[in-house]
Amino acid sequence: MNCDSDREAELHPGVAAAGPLRFQITLTSDSRLLSVVRGAISEFAAISGFDDRQCRRITLAIDEALSNVIRHSYQNRCDRQIELICQVRSNCLEFAFLDCGEPADPARFCAQPLDETGRGGRGTHIIRQVMDEVRYDRVPEGNRLRLKKYLPGAEALRAANESRRGEIG
């Protein structure tokens, strides 16, 4: 068992005991597939230990991210490719999206205030509210978006460890 697995066992015994959880979906940029992905993500979050409410929120955030790829990167073309890698890390669920579309403009993320009654822009707010870490990179292959959601208990354990380190230091 490597160090990552040890940490997984500490944080999330059920997951670590069964081995690392990871799956990858390659889909075309067709909105009819969104419901298929939602089903998979909801189950993935559930077996990773999240409660029903968090599963719904995680599923929503992933759906919003995929919708943004279809809408903005691929400008609603339905025949392009999106890769989504989902895995349990030592303290979080990590979702990585890769597409080959138009570069995203990070300045437009959450550019619109949430209380406005405009038509768009709420998806990125939802993603930022639900996820603990959001990172966008333009890479040679295209656009890469990484979303992390801390596993239940991971945040508290990390805070406790940081506090302990502070006391030792």
Added chain:
Amino acid sequence: MKTATRERPGTTIVDVAGDIDMGTSPELRRTLLNSLKAAPRLVVNLRDVRYVDSSGIASLVEVLKEARNTQKRLVLFGLNRAVHEVLQLTRLTKIFEIRETEEDALQA
């Protein structure tokens, strides 16, 4: 997603069922905007909506704005937990007129 329309005196009721996402929200938007033309009050039954994303919420916001612009009313009812949560995440619970039941919505 499926929709069905019922008429009551002074009110059009649209029953919505299924998932509202970026693929289905344009149809919902069209249906609701057309239904809004038919009566001074539009009541939307969301009881059988399993899922809604930000594009679905945006469609409801657009219909609400059109209702306000034309001095009509939009009333939502039957919101389940999933729909409520998305409205809360987008901080839009207060802009909509929301009722628990169809009877409440029709008396609103």
